[in-house]
Structure formats: C-alpha cells, structure tokens
Amino acid sequence: MTDTVRMTYREALRQGLLAALRRDPTVFLMGEDVGRYGGTYAVSKGFLEEFGEDRIRDAPLSESGFVGAGIGAALNGLKPVVEVMTVNFSLLALDQIVNNAATLRHMSGGQINVPVVIRMTTGGGRQLAAQHSHSLEGWYAHVPGLRIVAPATHADAYGMILAALDDPDPVIIFEHAMLLNVEGELAAEPGPVDLDRAAVRRGGSHATVVTYGGSVPKALEAAGELAKEGIEAEVVDLRSLRPLDDATVMASVRKTHRVVIVDEGWKSGSLSAEIMARIVEQAFFDLDAPMIRVCSEEVPVPYARHLEEAALPQVADVVAAVRQVVA
Amino acid sequence: MIEFTMPSLGADMEEGTFVEWHVKPGDTVARGDVVCVVETQKGAVDVEIWEAGTVVELVAQPGQKIPVGGVMAYLSAPGEKVQAPPVGVHVREESGGREPAPRPPSDAGASAVAISAGAAQRTTRARVSPAARKRASELSVDLAGLTGTGPQGAVTLADVENATARQASRAPEKKASSADAMRAAIAAAMAKSKREIPHYYLGAEIRVDRAMEWLTKRNEPRPVTERVLFAALQLKAVAAALCESPRLNGHFVDGTFRPSGAIHLGVAISMRGGGLVAPAIHDTGTLPLDDLMRHLRDLVQRARQGQLRSSELTDATITVTSLGDLGVSTVYGVIYPPQVALVGFGRPLERPWVEDGRVVVARTIQATLSADHRVTDGMTGAGFLAALDRQFQEPESLA
Numbered sequence: 001m002t003d004t005v006r007m008t009y010r011e012a013l014r015q016g017l018l019a020a021l022r023r024d025p026t027v028f029l030m031g032e033d034v035g036r037y038g039g040t041y042a043v044s045k046g047f048l049e050e051f052g053e054d055r056i057r058d059a060p061l062s063e064s065g066f067v068g069a070g071i072g073a074a075l076n077g078l079k080p081v082v083e084v085m086t087v088n089f090s091l092l093a094l095d096q097i098v099n100n101a102a103t104l105r106h107m108s109g110g111q112i113n114v115p116v117v118i119r120m121t122t123g124g125g126r127q128l129a130a131q132h133s134h135s136l137e138g139w140y141a142h143v144p145g146l147r148i149v150a151p152a153t154h155a156d157a158y159g160m161i162l163a164a165l166d167d168p169d170p171v172i173i174f175e176h177a178m179l180l181n182v183e184g185e186l187a188a189e190p191g192p193v194d195l196d197r198a199a200v201r202r203g204g205s206h207a208t209v210v211t212y213g214g215s216v217p218k219a220l221e222a223a224g225e226l227a228k229e230g231i232e233a234e235v236v237d238l239r240s241l242r243p244l245d246d247a248t249v250m251a252s253v254r255k256t257h258r259v260v261i262v263d264e265g266w267k268s269g270s271l272s273a274e275i276m277a278r279i280v281e282q283a284f285f286d287l288d289a290p291m292i293r294v295c296s297e298e299v300p301v302p303y304a305r306h307l308e309e310a311a312l313p314q315v316a317d318v319v320a321a322v323r324q325v326v327a
Numbered sequence: 328m329i330e331f332t333m334p335s336l337g338a339d340m341e342e343g344t345f346v347e348w349h350v351k352p353g354d355t356v357a358r359g360d361v362v363c364v365v366e367t368q369k370g371a372v373d374v375e376i377w378e379a380g381t382v383v384e385l386v387a388q389p390g391q392k393i394p395v396g397g398v399m400a401y402l403s404a405p406g407e408k409v410q411a412p413p414v415g416v417h418v419r420e421e422s423g424g425r426e427p428a429p430r431p432p433s434d435a436g437a438s439a440v441a442i443s444a445g446a447a448q449r450t451t452r453a454r455v456s457p458a459a460r461k462r463a464s465e466l467s468v469d470l471a472g473l474t475g476t477g478p479q480g481a482v483t484l485a486d487v488e489n490a491t492a493r494q495a496s497r498a499p500e501k502k503a504s505s506a507d508a509m510r511a512a513i514a515a516a517m518a519k520s521k522r523e524i525p526h527y528y529l530g531a532e533i534r535v536d537r538a539m540e541w542l543t544k545r546n547e548p549r550p551v552t553e554r555v556l557f558a559a560l561q562l563k564a565v566a567a568a569l570c571e572s573p574r575l576n577g578h579f580v581d582g583t584f585r586p587s588g589a590i591h592l593g594v595a596i597s598m599r600g601g602g603l604v605a606p607a608i609h610d611t612g613t614l615p616l617d618d619l620m621r622h623l624r625d626l627v628q629r630a631r632q633g634q635l636r637s638s639e640l641t642d643a644t645i646t647v648t649s650l651g652d653l654g655v656s657t658v659y660g661v662i663y664p665p666q667v668a669l670v671g672f673g674r675p676l677e678r679p680w681v682e683d684g685r686v687v688v689a690r691t692i693q694a695t696l697s698a699d700h701r702v703t704d705g706m707t708g709a710g711f712l713a714a715l716d717r718q719f720q721e722p723e724s725l726a
Contacts, residue, residue, distance in 0.1 A: 257458045257484055285461040288484045289477055327478060 004185035012157035012186050013043045013175060017081065020161050021051055024079060027165060028055040030066055031083030031119075040085050041121065041180055067093035067118065071101050071170075074116040079165050084120040087136045087174065101170040102145030116171075117164045122150075123176040123214045123264050124312050130300030133308075135264040137174045137213070138271035141241040147171045148241040149195050152216035154184040156239060159193030167195065174241075176214025176264075198239055198248035204232035207322050208252040210275055211262035212238035215313060219262050222318035233260075233322050241271060249275065250283045257288035258325040262313055267295045292321040329380050329402040333393045336367050336640040339515035342394045343367050344471060345387040354382045356402065361636060363387070363399065368512035369604050374637040380404050390463070391453070392471030454481035463487045509602035520664050524579075525700040528659055531712040535675055536690045538564075538722040545726075557675070558649055559620040563725045564718035565647055565670050566590045566612040572711040574703050575668040575696075576644045584667060584702045593643025593663065594623065596630045605663055606635050607643035616726050651675060657693040667699035668708075670715075 007015075020027050028051075029044060035058040038045035048056045059066035063084055070082035084090045090097070097118065105113045124133030141148045147169060151157045157175070164171035201216060202223050211219045216237045223233040236252050238244065253259055259279060263272035272293045279291065297311040333343050346364040356362055361373040362382075380402035387399035455463070455470050459482045463470045468487050477483035520526075538560060546554040569576045569590050577586040590612035593605040608614070608622045629635055646663050651674035658671025673693040680689030694715055696708045718725060 257456075285457045288456040288458040289481070324478070 003188040005188055006183060006185055007154065008180065009154055009157050009182045009184065010041060010043060010180040012154040012184075013161070014045070015186070016158035016161040017044065017047070019158075020081070020165055021047070021055060024165070026077065027079040027081060028057065028073075029081045029083065030057040030059055030070055032059055032061060032085055034058060034083050039083070041177070044083075063089055063092035064096055068096040068100070070116050070118070071096055071114055074114045074170075075104070075112060080116050081161070081165070082116060082118045084118060086132050086177075087120050087122040088131050088134055090118075090120050091136075097140070097146070097170070097172070098143055102143050105169060106145060113168045114170050115165070115168050117161065117173065118170070119161070119173045119175060121177045122174045123178060124296075124301040124308060125178040125214075127303060127305055127308060129303040133301035135296065137172075137241055138263070138265045138274075140172055141271055141274075143242075145170070146242060147195060148174065149239060150174045150176070150213035150241055152176075152179070152213050152237050152239070153201075154186040155190055156193055158186055158190050160195065163193055163195045171195065174213060178214050179217070182217065195240055196243070196245060198245035199237045200234060200248070200252065201237045202233070202235040204234035204256065206232045206256055206326050207258040207260060208234045208236060208249075208256045209260045209262060209318065209322065210236045210238065210249055210252075212241060213264070215262045215264055218313065218315050219318055221315045222322065225315070225319050226322055231322060231326055244275070244278065246278055246282060249279065253279055253283045254286045257286055259287070259291040260294060260318065260321045260325055261291065262294045262318055264296055264313055266298050267293055268298060270295065289325045289327075292325055294318050294321050328383070328407070329378050329404055330398045331362070331376055331400040331402055333365065333395050333397045333399055334374060334637050334641060335395045336365070336372055336637055337369065337512065337516060339512055339519065340367060340395055342392050342397075344469065345389060345391045345393055345399065346371055347389055348385055348387075350382050350385075352382050352384060356380060356382065365637070367640075368508040369602075369640070370509070370633040370635070372635050372637050372640055376402075378402070378404070380407075390469050390471060454479055456481050456483050458484045459487045466491050506601050509598070513602055516663060517661050520661050524662050524664060524667075526662060526697050527700050527705060527708065528695060528697050529705060529708045529712055530657060530693055530695040531716060532691045533694050533716045533719050534680070534689050534691050535719050538719045539675065539690060541722040553617070555616055555620045556623075559616060559623050560722065560725060561649060561672055562592050562594065562608070562611055562623065562647055563616050563619055564715055565645075566592060567718045567725060568711055568714035569645065570612065571714045572707055574707055575698060575711055577667060578644070578665040579667050579699060579702060580665050587644040589644070591642045591644045593646035593666070594626060595646060595648035596627055599631060604630050604635065604640070605643060605646045605648075606630055606639035609638070609642065645670065647672070651692065658695050660695065660697040662697055662699055667702045669697045671695040671697070
C-alpha cells in the first residue's frame with residue numbers, strides 16, 4: 001500500500017495546481033485575487049512567490065475579459081488555468097465560454113483548438129445568499145464542445161487539473177465550496193486520473209445513488225446510515241458531467257433496479273433530469289420502482305441558515321429517498 | 328370507434344387471461360373472424376369478433392387478466408375516421424359517448440354514485456415495474472395473479488421472483504391447477520344452477536329400433552369416416568322436437584326468458600384431463616344430418632385440443648348430454664345457466680316390450696328432460712318428450 005498524506009480538499013487542489021505549474025512552463029494561473037491575496041479560497045497561496053507575476057496573474061474584476069484572455073492565450077499555445085470566483089460570476093463570461101471556447105474547434109474545421117482550463121467554485125451551504133451559492137454546472141454540461149468535471153475526492157481534486165491540462169479542448173472544473181475544508185487522504189505520489197469515467201464510491205445492491213461533486217459526501221454519509229438498517233446503497237460519483245459516463249450508471253442500475261439522483265442543482269431542466277432520461281432510455285426494463293430526485297428547492301438559495309439548509313439537499317433527504325425507492 | 332371487449336364465455340366467467348392476438352393494428356377484420364385467444368377456466372378459447380372494421384389499437388397484452396367487458400382492442404368502423412384511442416384507462420361504454428377519465432374515488436359529490444357504479448366496469452393498467460414485467464416475461468410468470476409489494480402496490484422484481492420460487496416449489500401440482508380451475512368453473516356454474524333454477528325432471532323410454540336400423544342401413548355402404556353416429560341422430564332429433572317447444576330453447580336473463588330463434592345445441596363433451604365443456608353446434612336444426620355429424624366430430628376434436636371458439640362457448644341455447652357410452656341408463660341433468668333446459672340420453676338397451684298384447688324384444692333409450700320451472704311447466708316438457716319420441720319413429724325425416 002502506498003503512503004498517504006492527510007490534508008484538506010483545498011490543499012489537494014493546491015498540490016495539483018502546484019504540480020501542473022512545475023511540470024509545464026506554459027501553464028499559468030489567472031483570475032481575481034489569485035496572486036497577492038493567494039486566491040479567494042487560498043488555493044494559490046504562495047504561488048506568486050514561487051512562479052512570479054508572469055505565471056500567477058491577478059485579473060481585474062472582469063470575467064468576460066480575463067476568461068476571454070485565457071481563451072486567447074490557449075489559442076496561441078499557452079496552457080492557461082483561469083480561476084473564476086464562483087459559477088454565479090461566470091455568467092459574465094458565458095459568451096466567451098459558450099461562443100468561443102466551445103465552438104472554435106468545430107468552426108475552424110479542427111484547425112484550432114482551445115486548451116483552456118477554467119476552474120470555479122459552485123454550490124451553497126455557506127450563507128453567501130443567492131448570488132454566490134447556485135449550482136449552475138448543469139447549464140455548462142448542456143454545451144457540446146466543453147468538457148465538464150466535478151472532483152469530489154482528494155485524488156480528483158489533485159488529479160483532474162493535470163488531466164484537464166492534458167486535454168486539447170476546454171475543460172471546466174467545478175469545485176464545490178463545501179468540500180474545501182473536508183479532510184481526507186491523498187496518496188503521497190498520486191497517480192493520474194481520467195476525465196471520462198464515473199466511479200462507484202461505495203458498492204451496494206439495493207439502490208443506486210447517482211450524484212457528483214459536493215453531494216458525494218452527503219450520499220456516502222446517507223449510505224452509511226442506511227447500511228445500519230440493512231439497506232445497501234451504491235453511490236455512483238459521476239465525476240464527468242459532460243460527457244456523462246452512461247455505462248457505469250447503467251451497470252449500477254441493472255444491478256440495483258432502483259435509483260435516487262442527488263444533484264444540488266434545481267430539478268427543472270437539469271442534469272438530474274438528463275440522468276433520469278438516459279436511464280429511462282437505456283435501462284427502462286431494469287427499473288423496479290419510480291426514480292426519485294433529491295435536488296435543491298426551486299428558489300434562489302436563501303441567506304438565512306435554516307432556510308438555506310431547507311433549500312439544499314441534506315443527508316436526511318437522501319436517506320428518506322432511498323428508503324422510499326426500496327420500499 | 329368500436330371497442331372489442333372481453334366476452335363472457337360462460338355464466339360464471341368474471342375475467343379472462345389474454346393469451347395472444349391473431350391480428351395487428353391496420354388489419355381489416357370481418358364478422359366472425361377469430362382475432363385472439365383468451366385463456367379461461369375451461370381452457371384456451373379462440374375469440375371471434377362480431378363487427379367488421381379495421382384494428383386501430385391492441386390494448387390487451389399477453390398474460391393480462393381482463394374482466395368481462397374490459398376493452399381488449401379499438402377498431403374503426405368501415406369509413407370511420409381514425410382517432411387516437413384514449414390512453415391508459417379502458418372504459419366500457421355505457422351509451423354513445425365515451426366517459427371522461429375517471430376521477431379518484433375521493434372526489435366526492437353529486438356524481439359519486441354514478442362513479443362508483445361505473446368503477447366496476449373500469450380497469451386500469453396494472454402497476455408492474457418495468458423490471459418485473461421483463462422478468463415475468465422471461466419466466467413466463469402470469470403477472471395478473473401477483474400481489475404487488477412495491478411503491479403504490481406495484482408488482483416488483485422481487486414479487487415476480489418470489490412467485491416463481493413458489494411455483495417451482497409446487498411444480499408437480501401445476502398440471503392439476505388447470506384441472507382445478509375447470510373444476511371450479513363447473514362448480515360455480517352448477518351451484519348457480521341448483522341455487523337459482525327450480526328444476527323439474529321428466530323421463531320417457533323411447534323405442535329406437537327403427538332409428539338404429541335405418542341408421543345402420545344408411546351407414547353400410549359408406550366408408551367409416553362418413554358414417555353417422557347415433558349421437559348425431561339424437562342431436563338432430565332433439566333439434567327437430569324443439570321446433571314444437573320453443574320455450575325450452577333460449578336463455579333466462581335478468582328475470583325474464585329470452586327465447587332463441589335459432590337452435591344451437593350445446594353438446595356436453597368430457598375432457599380427457601377431467602371436467603367437461605358444452606360448446607354449441609350452431610343452427611343444429613337446419614343442418615343436414617351428414618353436416619351435423621361433421622360438425623360434431625370437429626367440435627369434439629377441437630374441444631379436446633383446447634381450440635374452441637368464443638361463440639361456441641356462449642351461444643348454446645339448450646344442452647344435450649349423453650352418457651350411454653359409459654353404461655348409464657338414465658341421466659338426470661343439471662341445467663347450464665342461463666339455458667333453461669337440458670336433454671339427457673342413456674344407453675340403448677334391449678328390453679322386453681309389450682306390443683299389441685305380446686312381449687317383444689325392443690331397443691329403447693331413456694330420454695330425460697331437466698327444465699327450468701320458472702319458464703315452463705311439466706306440460707311443455709311432456710309435449711317435448713312426446714315430440715322427441717316421434718322423431719325417433721320417423722328417422723327418414725331427420726336425414
């Protein structure tokens with residue numbers, strides 16, 4: 001067994017970025033407060049000192065501007081990592097991401113590609129109210145030409161940035177804010193990770209819980225509680241939101257025949273809806289009960305703690321949903 | 328839109344298990360076509376359709392239990408513009424218009440009575456999970472017999488597999504169960520008969536010398552396959568005698584007797600596996616004797632192969648049962664509801680017979696009539712037996 005180091009998810013992200021910057025001089029980090037401040041979430045603390053202003057670039061408060069600059073740099077042979085503070089703010093850069101980054105390979109007939117990596121935090125739970133707490137990754141997962149990933153583990157937090165930089169096309173990494181302080185084990189010498197496949201984080205035979213990102217620890221905690229009742233829930237971490245790894249999901253559905261989908265996004269027109277649709281298309285005859293979704297309430301995420309807790313998927317909600325599908 | 332519904336294939340039948348379609352959407356069907364097969368307690372029955380049209384949608388699925396009157400398919404009448412049939416809820420039409428989709432029973436109000444009255448005639452698609460449906464199909468498990476334990480009472484994969492395990496554990500009995508079902512069907516019909524029909528019984532000893540000699544002579548030059556059995560002559564005689572006693576021929580339904588213009592003799596046929604059926608030979612009265620024999624032969628064969636048609640199971644207007652082959656001298660029959668009479672024949676016997684003051688050897692049979700006293704009295708029955716006697720004395724007229 002390889003040695004592991006205990007650290008926070010935040011530190012795993014930092015170590016991954018450090019490794020990326022160290023292994024390739026064309027990699028650079030750009031975003032609001034990534035340099036002198038050390039990153040809004042302290043992910044790039046100390047980077048400016050090690051790599052200098054050319055590679056750790058503080059950007060003005062203009063998402064469209066610096067994301068566009070990142071895309072331009074990628075077009076010209078560099079490997080930019082652009083940090084956007086939250087997915088809510090990334091909407092200012094939506095034009096650059098959807099109309100440029102996602103399209104140029106196709107519109108140029110494959111002559112040019114955009115190897116940009118965009119990182120952003122997503123999700124609620126920190127009482128930051130409706131303009132900083134939403135989970136809009138499902139919107140990005142709608143768009144062909146983008147690759148969307150959501151690291152839920154320390155190994156993915158470390159490894160996905162490296163894999164994303166190896167990808168010749170734009171990759172958006174969604175880091176759930178509530179994961180940042182989660183402690184876990186990371187291999188002392190972490191191996192590479194892929195960006196293609198979902199992962200079964202806990203095996204089980206009675207129900208499948210399909211989830212990703214910040215909801216993975218909630219699903220695992222729920223599975224632990226359910227196990228005390230003799231209900232074995234299998235937790236599938238999607239990892240990649242676009243493309244979706246249908247094979248892993250369907251394999252689990254064919255085993256358990258019952259499905260709960262946990263997604264911090266809203267239900268309407270969502271990633272959770274897409275997963276349901278695919279299960280119905282591909283594994284209808286394996287379903288033994290109607291599927292259930294545990295999603296955020298269809299309101300802008302509230303500020304007040306008790307309201308925010310009520311609005312977001314909680315462990316108890318997942319437990320209740322699994323009980324219902326196996327009833 | 329024509330609704331093709333589950334027919335009542337017996338007085339006791341409440342539902343049938345759909346087996347298979349012989350038609351598909353777009354097919355044109357004519358009156359009398361066999362369009363599907365339905366499993367009843369008396370075995371598989373080829374079901375005919377009585378309206379011409381074009382198949383629009385097949386609703387019934389193999390394995391599904393459908394109550395009598397439940398819609399199995401929608402057809403468009405010739406010339407009718409095809410509309411999409413309603414989905415999900417299959418409603419039996421009371422009058423011209425289709426009923427609106429059923430409201431939940433909790434929707435109380437002025438129409439509550441009407442709703443509950445209609446509810447008995449409604450069936451909704453059974454709640455079966457897709458996985459359970461697929462597995463049941465693989466294992467040939469009849470979903471209709473299962474009780475669901477899943478969400479909203481749905482039949483789940485586990486329900487199907489548990490049912491299979493139960494079936495496997497009592498597999499040796501499985502064969503007995505279809506015989507049991509037939510036994511149950513006979514029990515229900517006969518209990519209903521004895522409970523509701525005030526039977527009266529009349530018997531007459533009838534000389535059949537002339538008839539049997541005539542038949543033997545008639546059969547002599549013929550190949551074996553074209554010979555007419557005495558049983559066929561008996562049927563012909565009954566049909567002829569019935570013309571004079573129309574009140575023994577028909578059905579007692581909803582408190583009134585409905586005479587039948589045509590005579591469709593039901594013929595009691597014992598099944599090799601036990602039990603019996605009494606399918607009808609249509610228009611027995613007008614069939615020439617040789618044709619009647621062919622129909623009888625065909626009917627017995629198909630009854631034993633389980634290939635009877637729905638109309639044969641429902642149309643009989645009176646039943647004839649003959650147990651002479653088994654050595655029985657006299658039959659005291661139980662009427663098959665909703666019919667109102669049953670004619671029984673015993674074994675032809677050589678008997679001492681007084682004729683013109685002398686004892687002679689005569690061949691006779693015991694003919695009996697069981698009749699429904701709600702419809703006729705002994706006078707009618709006596710008249711029928713006298714007419715039956717005359718038929719046997721003038722066999723030439725039966726050819």
